[in-house]
Amino acid sequence: MIRDTIKAALVSAMKGGDKQTTATIRLIQSAIKNRDIEVRTGGAPADDDALVVEVLQKMVKQRRESIAMYEQGNRPELAATEAAEVEVIERFLPAQMDEAETAAAIEAIKAELGATGMKDMGRVMAELKARHAANLDMSKASGAVKAALAG
Template sequence: MREQISESLKEALKARDTRRTATLRLINSAIKDKDIAIRQENRGPATNEEILVILQKMVKQREESFAIYAQAGRTDLATIEKEEIDILNEFLPKGLTDEEVDAAIAAAIKMVGAEGPKDMGKVIGQLKIDYPGRIDFGKASGKVKAALSNG
């Protein structure tokens, strides 16, 4: 994933695409910050899963900013946030549709043998293993809770 981001940065520099260059530099900076934090734990550089989490966090921050700017009528700033979201999303795996999330939850419940709300952590844990970066766990946790309460 690092190589893909670095290659995209080189291409953006050659193309003189300032928005893309700035966004990719922000990504690299966030990854380096994570590498430094990890080094203090005596581990190697950030894994692809950790980079995925960084990218998801960056997207979420920009989505919140986009909503605020759009609500305030600042279309110029909202446009910038939207462009950055699009660039970040290029490096994230495609998210699951609602139907796919429902099917994944049902499969995870069956796999871990969950029987009620007390097993919610097991189900979420299984989903994180099977679908890293492809499910919005804020939304999915409500669906898991509902599925376990009804089951």
């Protein structure tokens, strides 16, 4: 499980004296704990790793947005800190699908659902998310689905 990997990495970082990694992993654990509390009210998720991946992807997205804002505001030192955090967080994410794999997955779902045009975008996106959310950036996938349905 990803949680176990994160705990082991925290212990390793603390023993190695890596303060930046230790701090980032503690942020990850805090975000996961917050998500666990949110989920408690709505019922437990079917797959714990899916929940953790969702939290990690959200953290990466937030940091990438921060990096862009810091670079616009001419604050390279803050952008570098955020980039270092992204690097640590991404260590725990499953390998992401490349463009060719993404296109193949979209085509398979499109054929399976009989999707022909933009009116089917919601159905294709829902199925794509259900099958590949853990190893696919859904914001990038959205553009790929649009292109596949338009063409």
